[in-house]
Amino acid sequence: MAKTTTVASLGAALVELGHRVLLVDLDPQACLTFSVGIDPEDLDKSIQQVLLGGVKARDVIVPSEEGADLLPATIELATAELSLAAESDPEHVVRTALRPVAAEYDWIIVDCPPTLGLLTVNGLSAASEVLIPLQCETLAHRGVGQLLDTIHDVQRLTNPGLEVLGVLPTLYDGRTTHARAVLETIADTYSLTVLSPAIPKSIRFAEAPAIGHTVLTTSPRSAGANAYRQLATNLARG
Template sequence: MSTMHPSERELSLAPRAASDEDEALDDSTNGSLGPTGRPKRHIPEPPLLNGHGPAKVLALCNQKGGVGKTTSTINLGAALTEFGRRVLIVDFDPQGALSVGLGIPAHQLDRTIYNVIIERSTTAADAVIRTGVENMDLLPSNIDLSAAEVQLVAEVGREHALMRSLRPVIDHYDYILIDCQPSLGLLTVNALAAADGVLIPLECEFFSLRGVALLIDTIEKVRERLNPKLEITGILPTMFDPRTLHSREVIARVVERFDDIVFDTVINRTVRFPETTVAGAPITVWAPRSAGAKAYRQLAREVISREVAMAR
């Protein structure tokens, strides 16, 4: 899949005030068109598996915070298990939000991803925790990981520390999802160096567009210098509000620029997601019939479909 080089100017979207009439509009009149403005495409039922592994490693990455990386990691992982996939989700953010979002008291843990990448005596298998979702495991994180960026600077092959740590468990899973921190520092570079693909959650808001060019530039550099197999799996529009003209204009600009790289699945704003954080469970478990749960199941189908298509 080809990657584009958008400039910040090309991705900019001049904000304008929306009228009350604009705010009331939604996409319910688009008929066969999805929220992206494209015709809805048929996504086939994911094929059954005869066995598990080796895992497809996906980094969920965006240097802007609050765009839905952690929410998407948890819920995509849970949705993938419903299609018979075995999933490992990796909390690679010192804030440990992914661990907390699954009800894991990360600050009390003796072994986390920090120990795995820094201590030779600790393996990924030593730190993996089973979650409340069958076939979904967690490699947790806490504030200790913030020290890793400094400690890795003097290491030989510092950009490949995470890849070396994950290698022993690759064959045990079908997907490994890495929740990256909101920055483009050494930890994020490690995630990109270990990944087969990058999934970019993109908030449907003007300022979120401004950092996309920088992120894609970083992905290009990692591909050229560290990881030739790295591809952009897709861009996932998040926090979409179909009632506002602004959300629809942002999504239209993203689709115009990135075309098929943008997933058909769009994640709407909903109060359900904050509720799941308190509950410590994915939305597919907490509110299995909700629109949010259905959206992440659809995303899981798209992710599997793209993997199958790229393997041909």
């Protein structure tokens, strides 16, 4: 959930700074769509129809209450990978779909699936930068090496300009030895930048998606909301 929370919260924070933001839900679980207050079951069209042709992204994009636009997903996206594989240029379908609307936004933030399949490769192939949210209270860091292998393949084959911004510590409790050890392991093993500020562990993050908002709305003065605001400011400065 940390990656979806980061996409939604970072998007909301960038909107607060006055930026035009498009969120793209590329995960068949549609957690991002739920998180910004949109029920996938109420949608007639989703990103699946855009990727498979016949529907333009512009006709599927919907506004969210916190100001960012959303290209939503439904569970139907789970069947899209098989169809995408038959395309002549399957790694670039997302890039092609977003090209007509790209100039209308300052930021397009893609929530990729947790798996490293064709949808994730599409998201990476369309991106200029990739941020890796890392849950510091789990063994999530074990998947970082596999993700970096996929990123390196994308850089070599489909998107040589892709830049890895670094890892973003989430669910972080700096008082615990384990959390600090995870960050040290990542930094040392993979030579990755650790982005700051770390996103603190808080029940507020679990509560927010249930009512279709981010923590910036539900708990605007919380440490978590302020951490995402600072992250957005740092990224906007370049």
